[in-house]
Amino acid sequence: MAHHSPNPAILNSFANADEIVDSLAFFIASAQKEAIDKKGRFTVALSGGSLPKMLRGLIGNPSIKWDKWQVFYADERVVPLDHPDSNHLACTNLLFSKVPIPADNIHVLDVSLLDDLEELSDAYEKELIREFAQKDAARFPVFDLILLGMGPDGHTASLFPGHELLAEEDRWIAYLEDSPKPPPKRITFTYPVINHAARVVFVAAGKEKVEILRQVLDTPEDGLPASRVKPVFPGQLYWFVDDAAAAAVQYPRSPFKL
Numbered sequence: 001m002a003h004h005s006p007n008p009a010i011l012n013s014f015a016n017a018d019e020i021v022d023s024l025a026f027f028i029a030s031a032q033k034e035a036i037d038k039k040g041r042f043t044v045a046l047s048g049g050s051l052p053k054m055l056r057g058l059i060g061n062p063s064i065k066w067d068k069w070q071v072f073y074a075d076e077r078v079v080p081l082d083h084p085d086s087n088h089l090a091c092t093n094l095l096f097s098k099v100p101i102p103a104d105n106i107h108v109l110d111v112s113l114l115d116d117l118e119e120l121s122d123a124y125e126k127e128l129i130r131e132f133a134q135k136d137a138a139r140f141p142v143f144d145l146i147l148l149g150m151g152p153d154g155h156t157a158s159l160f161p162g163h164e165l166l167a168e169e170d171r172w173i174a175y176l177e178d179s180p181k182p183p184p185k186r187i188t189f190t191y192p193v194i195n196h197a198a199r200v201v202f203v204a205a206g207k208e209k210v211e212i213l214r215q216v217l218d219t220p221e222d223g224l225p226a227s228r229v230k231p232v233f234p235g236q237l238y239w240f241v242d243d244a245a246a247a248a249v250q251y252p253r254s255p256f257k258l
């Protein structure tokens, strides 16, 4: 079998956050259509930070078939679902409470297991296995879309610079108790899960991201967590950024307007 190297990342840079929001909504709608046409469902992973707010272009969007979405969290803080640190709470407040998505289609932490990180992450892994295993019969789940942010230190999901979880090759879901950014206890998708997705999208905006974005895109050999996102062929990585964040980046912008 021919060996395929990863597709190079596609960098889309926009004048401002509102333009990111509109293009991202258009992109997600077309990814959703392709997935539903093929398999009757759309599997998506979300994360926290400013990402939920950047999904506001989906609200009231008639092309979104919410009942076909199966939503997971690429990482989640180990807190109750109504705790201010919860990524699920942020996504609920900013998106899910405003759209007709069935509650059963959103896969949250089993809050009866918050005191046992091993059990909690195993249970979330089983939740993924239920969604993907029989249907796709693959070693790793193939998400239609994983949406990520990037922290100022180059972390993504809860994969932090220099952390031992960067080397995890087997598990789908891992946990950590020593996140350098509070809260310390989290669960996270591992690289094999992120890198088997059909599409991975990073969203990064603002001039605070200028130096880290330059490093992640232009010197990937530094091995920052965000640079290690390299979906296996035929998976595709996209960056949706604003011109402020991309100001110092040499990496070529996509010549196509989405």
Ligand SMILES: O=C(O)[C@H](O)[C@@H](O)[C@H](O)[C@H](O)COP(=O)(O)O
Pocket: 047, 048, 049, 050, 051, 149, 150, 151, 152, 156, 157, 158, 181, 182, 183, 203, 204
């Ligand atoms: O891990 C955390 O605690 C953060 O919430 C983090 O994952 C966040 O998503 C990034 O720092 C990007 O944040 P912004 O997209 O808001 O810059």
